[in-house]
Amino acid sequence: MSMTDPIADFLTRVRNGARASHDVVVIPSSRLKRELARILKEQGYIDGYDIAPANADHPGEQIHVKLKYSGNRRPVIQGIQRVSRPGQRTYVDHAHIPKIQGGLGTAIISTSQGVMTGHEARRAGVGGEVVAKVW
DSSP states (O other): OSSOOOOHHHHHHHHHHTTTTOOOEEEOOOOHHHHHHHHHHHHHHHEEEEEEEEOOSSSEEEEEEEEEEGGOOOOOOOEEESBBBBBBBBOGGGGGGOSSSTTSSSEEEEEEEEEEEHHHHHHHTEEEEEEEEEE
């Protein structure tokens, strides 16, 4: 399988892992994916993540994302969606950052000042590429 969109792969693994009630999903690491994991943790969507160093079995670093569940094992992440895709990038200025689920969800924006939530980007007055939506 060719990996044309590693970010979509990251989101899909998290989504599928949550639906299947896995405790941890393992994803090849990149800087942007580590930033996504950081935001998911800060926003309370996941319990945490670790970076596993490269080893003989896995040439690159890996992110171990600890999924989070509410009572009766309902995944905290109800939905996670790629917005900007290779071939169809989605850019917004700070005035047009989408509100997700009436502000209950989180937009993840890649800005010139780094990866941040829609709230942070709005507050900082910066726009950027809408990487994903989580709710």
